[in-house]
Amino acid sequence: MNLLDGKLVSAKIKEDIKKEAAAFTAQSGRKPHLVAILVGNDGGSETYVASKMRNCELVGFESTNIRYDVDITEDELISKIKEINQDPEIDGLIVQLPLPKHIDPEKITETIDYRKDVDGFHPINLGRMQRNLPCFIPATPYGIMLMLEYYGIDTAGKKAVIVGRSNIVGAPMSILLARNSNPGNCTVTLTHSRTANLKEEVLAGDIVVAAIGRKQFVTADMVKEGAIVIDVGINREESTETKSGFKLYGDVDFDEVSKVASWITPVPGGVGLMTIVGLLKNTLEAAKGTVY
Numbered sequence: 001m002n003l004l005d006g007k008l009v010s011a012k013i014k015e016d017i018k019k020e021a022a023a024f025t026a027q028s029g030r031k032p033h034l035v036a037i038l039v040g041n042d043g044g045s046e047t048y049v050a051s052k053m054r055n056c057e058l059v060g061f062e063s064t065n066i067r068y069d070v071d072i073t074e075d076e077l078i079s080k081i082k083e084i085n086q087d088p089e090i091d092g093l094i095v096q097l098p099l100p101k102h103i104d105p106e107k108i109t110e111t112i113d114y115r116k117d118v119d120g121f122h123p124i125n126l127g128r129m130q131r132n133l134p135c136f137i138p139a140t141p142y143g144i145m146l147m148l149e150y151y152g153i154d155t156a157g158k159k160a161v162i163v164g165r166s167n168i169v170g171a172p173m174s175i176l177l178a179r180n181s182n183p184g185n186c187t188v189t190l191t192h193s194r195t196a197n198l199k200e201e202v203l204a205g206d207i208v209v210a211a212i213g214r215k216q217f218v219t220a221d222m223v224k225e226g227a228i229v230i231d232v233g234i235n236r237e238e239s240t241e242t243k244s245g246f247k248l249y250g251d252v253d254f255d256e257v258s259k260v261a262s263w264i265t266p267v268p269g270g271v272g273l274m275t276i277v278g279l280l281k282n283t284l285e286a287a288k289g290t291v292y
């Protein structure tokens with residue numbers, strides 16, 4: 001088993017981003033600027049947004065976290081987004097999900113100017129991604145592609161099985177791995193809660209991407225010998241063992257699956273760190289105006 005080491009790869013790519021950010025700042029007289037909107041106080045979201053902001057600072061970006069109480073109206077949120085859309089000093093805007101029930105995430109996603117949509121959730125970015133056109137690729141799938149690229153893993157012709165069809169990970173991942181690109185050129189199966197014979201489907205995968213949000217869901221008996229296993233899960237459980245009071249579990253039973261896999265990502269230290277890299281790269285591209 002070989003480790004797909006998110007710590008190593010994210011550190012290397014962040015060094016490159018830092019250099020590019022410095023060059024951008026020297027040329028333009030301002031830093032790339034990411035704004036993150038956080039509504040309410042979901043524990044996971046708080047942690048993720050804090051990490052995004054901290055990493056922006058680390059690579060020389062400006063970052064702003066705008067926080068709202070859980071009872072902000074949809075209209076108030078929309079008018080703030082429209083204001084940011086018009087602000088030439090802000091390059092990227094993300095609205096952390098999930099949102100409270102009274103706010104429609106689709107409406108919010110479509111309000112964000114697609115040229116500032118560094119989450120890559122806007123339908124224009126999704127459509128452009130499918131056509132291999134300039135776009136923002138959702139951060140987690142983007143980070144996974146960067147990881148496969150870093151390790152020089154040849155994906156062409158392989159059977160990729162994705163477990164979970166979320167807008168954030170599973171669905172865009174299926175497009176990226178099927179695209180005529182490198183990494184890519186896979187034969188993709190996108191499985192979900194209504195898939196029949198899930199175990200057989202996953203067993204057929206040369207590449208398995210687990211993105212269902214269920215602790216240790218993918219077990220060794222579901223994985224083909226020599227498969228490449230990508231674990232997207234970040235399942236938080238309260239624990240007295242760690243300083244933070246939480247312990248993270250992946251969607252893959254790492255201890256057992258690592259005995260059959262050829263390559264595998266750990267949790268923590270795998271995909272989560274690469275997600276940040278995807279977001280930082282998108283923000284830099286937004287500042288440069290690559291997506292227009």
Ligand code: GUN
Nearest residue numbers: 094095096097098119139
């Ligand atoms: N919630 C979980 N993942 C993400 C993400 O990548 N972006 C946003 N905006 N919210 C999320």
